[in-house]
């Protein structure tokens with residue numbers, strides 16, 4: 001079975017958030033006071049998350065990305081991932097993490113059946129990373145990345161580029177791909193937390209490409225059908241790739257292939273569009289058919305693109321940690 005939306009897009013990718021909690025408080029993701037955290041009973045249990053995953057897979061989802069908050073802070077995550085990996089029909093199980101817990105957890109994650117990791121790292125400079133994350137230790141993240149490499153994971157590193165904060169490090173990040181088979185993606189900062197003058201902070205993906213191109217020749221790479229929104233390139237002779245993710249200046253919505261389910265059980269048709277449809281009533285009744293119909297109805301209502309593209313200000317401010325990015 002395939003899931004197709006009203007614009008003919010095939011929806012095969014589910015971003016599944018398992019928690020809204022996090023051991024970082026990145027400035028672009030949540031306000032300084034943190035976010036109102038879900039009560040324990042509001043968060044879907046692992047059994048409920050597995051029911052959602054099974055319904056999604058039975059209806060055409062082939063790739064699940066586990067996200068958060070920070071997915072690795074939820075107790076029992078490894079056992080849950082093992083169960084998720086065992087669902088027939090799931091072609092890709094991948095996870096996005098801030099890397100803080102990877103030094104201990106990389107190997108168990110690999111054993112559990114996670115196929116790839118995307119790790120967020122916005123600076124290689126200790127002071128800058130501490131400023132962006134409000135306190136994290138860059139060495140801990142780097143140790144996590146090293147453990148993930150040792151465990152044999154294909155790795156992507158996500159850097160949210162912000163003018164005047166970390167944009168001086170673009171070439172340093174691009175250079176990480178010269179000798180290591182990793183992919184570094186430069187992400188345009190999105191104003192998910194509404195703030196005046198956010199446009200000043202955005203460094204356009206095209207200007208990142210120009211900057212890298214002045215130093216290194218590179219060529220575009222192919223994109224596969226389950227891929228996320230990045231455009232991928234390789235510096236001539238490099239071991240790894242780099243990419244740009246352009247939610248603000250680009251128009252990748254026309255290739256959108258994903259839906260999201262939040263830790264509180266709301267399925268969202270678009271990152272920016274709405275509050276989503278509550279799956280809890282279906283889960284409470286064990287209503288598999290209702291669950292499947294709810295997922296299909298959300299896919300059918302997917303918007304063509306997000307509000308930012310039209311400079312429309314109609315979306316509501318939100319913490320990315322509450323949605324899963």
Ligand SMILES: Nc1nc2c(ncn2[C@@H]2O[C@H](COP(=O)(O)OP(=O)(O)OP(=O)(O)O)[C@@H](O)[C@H]2O)c(=O)[nH]1
Pocket residue numbers: 065067094096118156158187226227228229230245247256258271306324325
């Ligand atoms: N606007 C927008 N941004 C997205 C969307 N999907 C992912 N992003 C952003 O892209 C960045 C990277 O997301 P990841 O969690 O690494 O996932 P991905 O890029 O889909 O991953 P791959 O499976 O490796 O292609 C994050 O900043 C996300 O918030 C989307 O549908 N819309």
Ligand SMILES: C[S@@+](CC[C@H](N)C(=O)[O-])C[C@H]1O[C@@H](n2cnc3c(N)ncnc32)[C@H](O)[C@@H]1O
Pocket residue numbers: 022028029067068069070071096097098118119120158160187188189190191192193320321324325
């Ligand atoms: C919400 S986080 C959840 C997973 C994990 N805690 C992490 O940071 O990788 C998922 C992704 O969203 C990105 N993100 C969060 N807020 C963003 C924003 N305002 N603009 C662009 N990317 C953002 C993060 O950099 C991260 O790559």
Ligand code: SF4
Pocket residue numbers: 022023024025026029030068069070098120320321
């Ligand atoms: S981006 Fe990830 S690590 Fe940073 S605060 Fe948000 S959820 Fe936590």
Ligand code: SF4
Pocket residue numbers: 229252253256257258269270271272303304305306
């Ligand atoms: S902003 Fe919405 S429509 Fe655009 S790629 Fe993201 S989820 Fe899809």
